[in-house]
Amino acid sequence: MLEIKNVTVKFGGLTAVKNMSMTIEKGKIHSLIGPNGAGKTTLFNVITGVVKPVSGEVIFQGKNLLKVKPEEIIYKGITRTFQNLQLFNFLNVYENIYSGIVHNFNGDIIQLINGKSKSFEKDIRDKILGIAELLGIKNRLSSYPTQLSYGILKRIEIARAIVSEPKIILFDEPAAGLNTEETNEIEDIFKLINKKREITILLVEHDMSLVMNISDKITVMSFGEKIAEGTPDEIANNEEVIKVYLGENENA
Ligand SMILES: Nc1ncnc2c1ncn2[C@@H]1O[C@H](COP(=O)(O)OP(=O)(O)O)[C@@H](O)[C@H]1O
Ligand SMILES: [Mg+2]
Structure with missing residues (x-):
């Protein structure tokens, strides 16, 4: 449904996203995780057209999104929420x-x-x-x-976000600032909108229990690059992921 191919983003001398590729399949809940500064939000900004990559492609339902104006992305069936409530x-x-x-x-x-x-x-x-x-x-x-x-x-x-009847929603850290009970409610809501409204979900989130509970697939980024991808079980047991992210998370 949504395909990110070899995307590289630079801010001046800094490479925020480096040769990043991932495919989000229709009807799935796909999470994107990684340490702060890994390039997750920047990738969202590329998908929604507000940041232009120096190279790479973003294909949504067979169409090149990089040719679509940011204000028209929503007509393609893509919406997002922000890290801070707006x-x-x-x-x-x-x-x-x-x-x-x-x-x-x-x-x-x-x-x-x-x-x-x-x-x-x-x-x-x-x-x-x-x-x-x-x-x-x-x-x-x-x-x-x-x-x-x-x-x-x-x-x-x-x-x-769902009133526009999107095909896919990008959530940027939706559980940030929520307590355990509220996070559980959000988890139920994601399952509901995914199953009942058939909305595909791309989720950036630090709350690992939420990510592990609801994801069909997880992609892990570190320093702008993809370091792992797989099912929640595969990611929870991936040594490099534990080293660069999950281990650090446990100590926090
Ligand atoms: N508009 C910008 N201008 C300059 N640097 C930026 C900008 N947006 C993000 N960055 C930098 O790009 C890197 C990736 O940031 P970001 O995508 O926000 O990471 P994440 O969401 O994974 O925490 C960071 O080093 C960040 O400081
Ligand atoms: Mg971010």
Whole structure:
């Protein structure tokens, strides 16, 4: 579904990503792990078009993503969340989720000309209510972000990401700042949106129990390069991974 081929990214003299390749298969939960500074977020930025690699290719459903403008990536069915929450505090929860809707303008204009905007509006409302129900935030729709716990805000962010009906979502450290209970909730939500909404997930995350529990496949990066790839079991027992990452994580 999404293929990263020999991607290299440089920031001045620093090579942040070096000849990186990985393939994310449709319907899977694929995690990308590695120490801070390994190049994980930079790779997300390449996929979403905000960072241009010096070489390499990114192919999504047979199309070269590097030719797509960053603001148009979302029309291809790719969304992401950020390391820091980016919700609007002046909008309520319903409106925040609504802000994730991507309009297919051709479709909209035809709807309006035919006087169907009312049913179109209802479709959107039903869609938002359905997602809010799925994520357990239906009773928070009229609250404002500043009134809610961090765990709930994370769910709102996920709701906003899936309201555009993406084919794949890139999550950058979604469990950062969450307690164990909230992390377990996020784990359930990922399983739900993966299975029920058939959304492929690419996950960057430091919480190893979350990664090991939900990943079909794990890719490990260190200093911009891929050092290992495999199932959770294979990665947990890979000596180099333990040396450069998992060991360090245990001591932390
Ligand atoms: N916009 C940027 N300009 C310069 N250097 C950057 C930029 N973004 C990231 N880097 C550097 O690239 C390397 C990889 O960073 P990043 O992709 O954020 O790593 P990770 O997400 O794995 O922690 C780091 O050395 C970081 O300092
Ligand atoms: Mg990062």
